[in-house]
Amino acid sequence: MSAANRTALITKIHRTLKAAYPKFQLPIKDRSxxxxxxxxxxxxxxxxxxxxxxxxxxxxxxxxxxxxxVSSTNExxxxxxxxxxxxxxxxxxxxxxxxxxxxxxxxxxxxxxxxNLGKAQKKIKSFQGKAKKMLDFVVDYVTQNGLGxxxxxxxxxxxxxxxxxxxxxxxxxxxxxVPGLERAISKNKGAEFGALMHAFSVDFAxxxxxxxxxxxxxxxxxxxxxxxxxxxxxxxxxxxSTVDSTAGKKGNKSSPSNKKPKDSAKxxxxxxxxxxxxxxxxxxxxATKTSKTKKATTKKATTKKATTKKAxxKTSKTKKATxKKAAKKNKSK
Numbered sequence: 001m002s003a004a005n006r007t008a009l010i011t012k013i014h015r016t017l018k019a020a021y022p023k024f025q026l027p028i029k030d031r032s033x034x035x036x037x038x039x040x041x042x043x044x045x046x047x048x049x050x051x052x053x054x055x056x057x058x059x060x061x062x063x064x065x066x067x068x069x070v071s072s073t074n075e076x077x078x079x080x081x082x083x084x085x086x087x088x089x090x091x092x093x094x095x096x097x098x099x100x101x102x103x104x105x106x107x108x109x110x111x112x113x114x115x116n117l118g119k120a121q122k123k124i125k126s127f128q129g130k131a132k133k134m135l136d137f138v139v140d141y142v143t144q145n146g147l148g149x150x151x152x153x154x155x156x157x158x159x160x161x162x163x164x165x166x167x168x169x170x171x172x173x174x175x176x177x178v179p180g181l182e183r184a185i186s187k188n189k190g191a192e193f194g195a196l197m198h199a200f201s202v203d204f205a206x207x208x209x210x211x212x213x214x215x216x217x218x219x220x221x222x223x224x225x226x227x228x229x230x231x232x233x234x235x236x237x238x239x240x241s242t243v244d245s246t247a248g249k250k251g252n253k254s255s256p257s258n259k260k261p262k263d264s265a266k267x268x269x270x271x272x273x274x275x276x277x278x279x280x281x282x283x284x285x286x287a288t289k290t291s292k293t294k295k296a297t298t299k300k301a302t303t304k305k306a307t308t309k310k311a312x313x314k315t316s317k318t319k320k321a322t323x324k325k326a327a328k329k330n331k332s333k
Contacts, residue, residue: 003179003180006180007180007183007184009220010181017200018192020216021200027048027145027195032146033112033146034065036141037142037146039055040141040153044089045205046083050083053082054089068097076094084205099127103123112147117147124138136153151190152193153194159173161197163227164229165220209231
């Protein structure tokens with residue numbers, strides 16, 4: 001996009017949002033640098049009213065900033081539960097206060113206002129530690145309202161809006177750069193533009209599919225219709241609707257309540273000819289079984305007695321025969 005078209009769209013954003021948000025709030029500049037930093041940590045993803053409420057709780061419930069520094073993230077998040085993302089804000093505040101105190105052993109850093117703007121910005125960025133530098137939103141907010149520089153604070157959703165409007169490219173959104181923004185918006189209107197853009201970005205983050213917000217985007221750039229976020233379609237609902245529609249069509253052709261299944265119809269047409277024997281009760285079956293076993297045992301006992309009698313008779317016969325033989329032998333002698 002050419003510089004002239006980009007400037008025209010940026011100025012159109014200012015006019016359109018000023019008409020859409022007539023009750024926007026300008027930032028308070030009568031604060032210390034530490035207060036500006038902590039307020040910006042609360043404001044980044046929340047509205048101005050939410051940030052003011054959370055910042056007021058921090059100042060009234062805690063005696064000094066050091067008490068906030070030694071508090072836990074969960075405790076601070078409970079205090080600032082009015083914010084959109086209280087846990088993230090609490091983490092930023094604790095990290096900022098910790099590194100600020102480690103750098104100066106004090107929370108009064110207003111002497112940075114007298115130093116060079118670039119040097120002061122670099123020092124404020126270092127308050128987030130070596131691993132993660134402070135987000136550009138906080139640094140730009142403090143630069144605009146605390147250091148007197150010309151910067152416009154933009155959160156991540158604001159860059160997404162500028163991408164939808166074709167004002168920046170994907171690569172520029174990645175590095176959080178808006179070419180020509182400070183030239184298109186003068187310094188005396190920077191705070192107003194930043195407050196309007198922030199209010200719009202918070203509403204967009206809450207519901208990016210709101211038709212009213214889409215109308216505002218189309219007023220700014222009517223050619224951005226293809227870039228508007230579309231609400232995702234739930235596949236389960238579509239599948240269920242197609243199943244219901246197909247079931248309804250089948251039901252119109254032949255209702256299942258009027259027709260009987262083929263197997264049941266055959267079963268009714270062909271009566272059964274086989275006679276079923278009545279099932280004996282369980283007690284009768286058990287009695288018959290016990291009687292049979294008793295008869296079998298009695299038969300076995302009688303057969304055993306008969307065999308023993310036969311064996312005894314045989315043994316008696318053999319004894320008599322042996323006695324007769326012995327008597328004959330004695331007579332012959």
